[in-house]
Amino acid sequence: MSLADQVLAVNDDLPIRTDKPVHSGKVRSVYWLTQEDSRRLIEEKGYPVSPDAPLAIMVISDRISAFDCIWHGEGGLQGVPGKGAALNAISNHWFDLFKQHGLADSHILDIPHPLVWIVQKAKPVKIEAICRQYITGSMWRAYAKGEREFCGIELPQGLEKDKALPELLITPSTKGILTGIPGVPEADDVNISRRNIEDNFAAFNFSSADDIAHYERLLKEGFGVISEALKQVGQIFVDTKFEFGYVNDANGNEKLIYMDEVGTPDSSRLWDANAYQQGKIVENSKEGFRQFLLNHFPDPDILLNKERMPEREALARDNALPLDELMAVSKTYTGIAEKITGKPLHIGSNPKQEIVNVLRSQYGLID
Template sequence: MSLADKVLAVNNDLPIRTELPVHSGKVRSVYWLTEADSRRLIKEKGYDVAEDAPLAIMVISDRISAFDCIWHGEGGMNGVPGKGAALNAISNHWFRLFKEQGLADSHILDIPHPFVWIVQKAKPVMIEAICRQYITGSMWRAYSKGERNFCGIELPEGLEKDQKLPELLITPSTKGILEGIPGVPAVDDVNITRQNIEDNFEAFNFRSREDIDRYELLLKQGFDVISDALAQLDQVFVDTKFEFGYVTDAAGNEKLIYMDEVGTPDSSRIWDGPAYRDGKVVENSKEGFRQLLLSHFPDPDILLNKDRMAERSALARDNALPEEVLMAVSKTYVDIAEKITGEKLVLSDNPKAEIIQILKDQYGLVD
């Protein structure tokens, strides 16, 4: 069996019973279950959700996206072996810790297979909640050009690249295109201030002004839990993105929960501690792949300049990356997952067949 066969690249073609189109994102595909199947599973499995809550099967893939493009490799490798399993394993680990430490629940109700989550529908807060402990990446690029105000927060003079910030910074941006919010351009992923959120909390889907404090507290607590755990592994938690939403439990209580994924190499920067103390940055996250792409192509501006999207899409479509590049990325993901979870990551020879079998036999979701 070739390496390409072990990669789950296409995840929107599973024969899961659904009446709605499959929603396929950069990495995950979402299958909304029929109302009958949702109700049946809530009853059979005892999930702590309202009896009429819509449920979905979320299947991760091994696809890799960077600079808003999906990349592929030689020999038909349309993804990175082990990446999907690594992302889910890491997220599962942090979500469990959050719950154990009394922070908040997540949207995940069940984990039938390393590639699969059963989730409940949440009403998302329309914010990419980004927090930063170190100055690097886009923030450093802007700072080095003289910018000092980030999302309404004033940074001091004299900071150096990759240094630890005086405090954890929350630098939110919009999730999706939000129309009609004064002072907030109607484009995806635009930086916003806390004042923007307070003045228009309902437009961002917050139930109340108090929930802004709640989201910031969950953000900081979640960051600290992951940062402390990584520090014990001599890894540096640099920055990350959280997402939040609202759900209702079986007793009818509405609650703010963590959504999407947390503390993964896709959503965070993680640096090797010993290397950082030596003055070097060794990435244990997708940032390493981004840097590799920037040095791989002769004109990196294509990857950084949003006005050159058509050229960028062509670059990703027409260039198969060397197998050793994707295998180096695989090693980064698998190694950090095993380090975080303390368990060996077992990679399946045929994940798709396994998923179908489990969802058929144990959940009755495949005809």
Template sequence: MNLADKVLAVNDDLPIRTHDPIHSGKVRSVYWLTESDSRRLIKERGYDVAADAPLAIMVISDRISAFDCIWHGEGGMNGVPGKGAALNAISNHWFKLFREKGLADSHILEIPHPLVWIVQKAEPVMIEAICRQYITGSMWRSYLKGEREFCGIQLPDDLQKDQKLPELLITPSTKGIMTGLPGIPEADDVNISRADIENNYQAFNFRSLGDIDRYEVLLKEGFDVISNALASIDQIFVDTKFEFGYVTDSHGQRKLIYMDEVGTPDSSRIWDGPSYRNGEVVENSKESFRQLLLNHFPDPDILLNKDRMDERKALAQHNALPESVLMEVSKTYVSIAERITGETLHLPENPKAEIIQILRDEYALID
């Protein structure tokens, strides 16, 4: 079997029983189970959820996205070997640690395969909950242009690139396009302040004003847990994105939980500690791939300028990256996953066939 066959590039064509359209994102695909299958699994597997909670199978692919485009490689390599398994392994590790520390649950109920989660439906909070411990990336680019206020927070004048910030900053943005909210542009991924959230908390799907405090506590606690664990392997947790939502447990209690993935190289920047102390930034995250793309193409403005999105999509579609590039990304993801979990990462030989067999034989979700 060649390398390209080990990559799970297409993940929305599995024969999982569903009555709903399959939702396919940049990396994950979601299969909502039938009501009868959801009820059966809740009963059979003893999940701590309401008896009528909708469940889904979430399948992660090895696709790689950057600058809002999906990228591919030579020789039919439509993804990065081991990337999906690495992301799931890292998220699973942090979610387990969160539970052990008494933080909050996640939407994951079971992990039948390294590329698969069984999840419960959550009502999402419409916020990309971003927090930053260092000034870099988009925040540094804006700072360099003279901006000193971010999401209602005032920054001092004397900061240097990649410097540690005086405190952990919460710099949220909108998740999706919010309409009809005073002072908030109707566009995706718009920076917002805490005051914006308080003034429109119901539109952002918070149940109460008090839950804004709760989400900030979970955000800071989650960041600290991951940051401290990474520090123990001499890695620096630079910034990250969390997502939150509401679920109901088997006792009818509504609770705020973590959603999506946490602390992964896709949703975070992770720097190598020894290199940083020597004055060099070495990324153990997707940021290294972004930088590689910026250096690879002669006109990096295409990747940075949102007004050139058509050109950018054409660039991604018509340019196969060298296999060596994708293997370098693979090495970054697999290596950091193994360092975080302390275990060798299991890379599926034939991921699609394995997933189908497990979901058919052990969960009776495939006819």
């Protein structure tokens, strides 16, 4: 079995029964189940949702995206071995911990395979909820150029690169392109202030203005739970992105939940605490891969400048990255997953076939 076979790169071609188009994102693909299959599974498996809740199968891939592009390696390697399993295992671990601490639920109802979630359909809040404990990355780059206001928050003078911020900051940005909101540019991933959200809460898909404080509380509490747990395994939780949405419970009541993934190396920066105390930054997240790309190509502005997107896409398409670099990323992801969960990571030799087998035999979703 070759290395390329162990990687689940294409995840939108599984023969899962669906009557809607498969939605394929940068990393995950979503298969909406038929109404009949959703009802049957809710009854058979006893999922705590209303009987007519729409369900979906979410399949994670091993693709790696950075700077809004998908990258590949030498030897036909279309992703990073173990990456998908690592992201799911870490998210599952944090969602369980959130439940233990009495925080909100997630959209996950079942985990048939290490690369697969069964989820209930949620109404997404159109905000990338970002929390920062240290000043680094894009925030530091802007601060170093003299910017002092971020998302309506005034930062003090004298902050130092990669050092702790005076307090945990919430710096939200838009999820998708939102139109017709005063003061918010019509572009994906633009910074917004709390005032923007308050003035237009319905446009961001909040059901009520009170839910803004609720999402902020869940964000801070979730951040705190993960940060404390990471300390126990010698890691610093630097910053992260959460996503939220609404679902109805078994009684039909609407509730705000965590969505997508949380506290993973894709959605967060994680630093090794020992190295940090010695004045070094050792990344246990995708940030290390981003830094590699910036150093690897002669003109890093292509990766940082949104106006050069066609050149960036060509760069990702036409350049197979060194195999040892993708294997180093694999080691980072699988290593941090095992450290966080305290368990060995299951990486199949033929993940696509494994998924087909389990969804056919145990869930009746493949003919």
